[in-house]
Amino acid sequence: GNSVTQMEGPVTLSEEAFLTINCTYTATGYPSLFWYVQYPGEGLQLLLKATKADDKGSNKGFEATYRKETTSFHLEKGSVQVSDSAVYFCALRGGSTLGRLYFGRGTQLTVWP
Amino acid sequence: NAGVTQTPKFQVLKTGQSMTLQCAQDMNHNSMYWYRQDPGMGLRLIYYSASEGTTDKGEVPNGYNVSRLNKREFSLRLESAAPSQTSVYFCASSELAGETQYFGPGTRLLVL
Numbered sequence: 001g002n003s004v005t006q007m008e009g010p011v012t013l014s015e016e017a018f019l020t021i022n023c024t025y026t027a028t029g030y031p032s033l034f035w036y037v038q039y040p041g042e043g044l045q046l047l048l049k050a051t052k053a054d055d056k057g058s059n060k061g062f063e064a065t066y067r068k069e070t071t072s073f074h075l076e077k078g079s080v081q082v083s084d085s086a087v088y089f090c091a092l093r094g095g096s097t098l099g100r101l102y103f104g105r106g107t108q109l110t111v112w113p
Numbered sequence: 114n115a116g117v118t119q120t121p122k123f124q125v126l127k128t129g130q131s132m133t134l135q136c137a138q139d140m141n142h143n144s145m146y147w148y149r150q151d152p153g154m155g156l157r158l159i160y161y162s163a164s165e166g167t168t169d170k171g172e173v174p175n176g177y178n179v180s181r182l183n184k185r186e187f188s189l190r191l192e193s194a195a196p197s198q199t200s201v202y203f204c205a206s207s208e209l210a211g212e213t214q215y216f217g218p219g220t221r222l223l224v225l
Contacts, residue, residue, distance in 0.1 A: 103155025
């Protein structure tokens with residue numbers, strides 16, 4: 001079946017530090033992979049996505065590369081800001097389902113000035 | 114553009130009461146979804162509607178019913194609320210099933 005395992009949080013960093021949030025997946029077929037971000041009190045927003053192996057998704061300084069050989073989609077940012085404080089969710093969309101997303105548990109990131 | 118809107122934002126119910134959560138989207142999307150979010154867990158799909166006139170069960174449908182009222186609106190009903198249904202509920206929509214989903218701000222539900 002389809003599932004996503006995401007790095008346990010919370011993660012606390014100082015401003016300008018390097019960020020990695022690990023995400024690995026199990027899937028049948030050829031999934032698409034996503035990172036969503038949830039700011040306090042808001043709904044989820046799509047941060048980036050990748051639809052096939054070796055694709056790199058990027059947005060707002062965040063990057064993630066779809067690694068089929070390691071079944072991973074780790075989120076990285078070279079220099080975090082206080083405004084990046086949020087909960088980050090890794091998700092996959094299976095190739096054989098009607099758009100259903102499978103989410104990881106979420107990682108709370110707090111960035112201190 | 115309002116995107117996906119949900120009402121109410123917050124609700125407190127007693128065990129056994131019923132209520133309907135409303136969701137509407139103004140993006141002319143065909144597919145709509147209901148998720149619940151519980152502490153320490155990712156979002157789990159309750160029901161979805163791939164297109165107007167169709168609905169299907171997701172991962173955790175027990176205790177819920179849905180209605181795709183028209184292309185814009187997709188409501189979630191709790192017939193007899195239970196404390197286990199205390200959660201944050203998110204509605205989402207996508208242009209087509211399998212396309213990028215856009216989420217509403219959520220409804221926080223507390224069942225006592």
